[in-house]
Amino acid sequence: MKEIEDNADRASGFLKGLASPHRLLILCQLVESEKSVTELIAATGLAQTSMSQHLSKLKEEEIVTFRRDHRTLYYRINNNAVLKIMDVLYKEFCQKLDKESTK
């Protein structure tokens, strides 16, 4: 019983990591390929500080990881579960343009 609650805590931490419009935009970028922080800022329009904090949160939940090349950090998606969830979200919220009419 205690174990289920532990799992619920970890799973919900993970979901909270994903559950922000700005972090989803970041992850959309990273689904394509790894990106530097500067590239992510350009692509999303977020302030530098805010980007850094979002990336920090994503790292904390092990949603992303990064490598360093000279002074540039390249972030990428770390976790296969993230890709699966992004896929579910894409089908549910991006592809579903009134599919009812096709039925």
Add this chain to the structure above:
Amino acid sequence: MKEIEDNADRASGFLKGLASPHRLLILCQLVESEKSVTELIAATGLAQTSMSQHLSKLKEEEIVTFRRDHRTLYYRINNNAVLKIMDVLYKEFCQKLDKESTK
């Protein structure tokens, strides 16, 4: 471009609906079968007010729906995307008991 942000907002609202340990416990119950509010309270140990608020949030995000039978409301999962995400979470956080050693 505006469309992507709209989608990110809706998707993140949906994820926020899921991203709570208590709501995940509720949903774990509902994966098995529909349940009345009283049954959910017994199964999770949540306070009645708190349960009602969580269910309200889950309804708001169209994660669950319900039917009435006399004075009892039976809630159930409303959305196939929810089941898919629960499946991902289950595999990631409940089945993964150091599977590395089996590799």
Add this chain to the structure above:
DNA sequence: GTTTTATATTATATTTTTATGATATCATGT
């Protein structure tokens, strides 16, 4: 129609999340 059972709503205090501004660090080029 009054009571009882099941559930929702409202109010509020607490905690958490987020954005912003200022400053710091770290690697590199000069």
Add this chain to the structure above:
DNA sequence: ACATGATATCATAAAAATATAATATAAAAC
């Protein structure tokens, strides 16, 4: 060593989420 570019950390104010207590509603039993 110093300036610069890339990124992180710290402080803080504003907004959102949560739990709890109190009250309300709605359906059925009596």
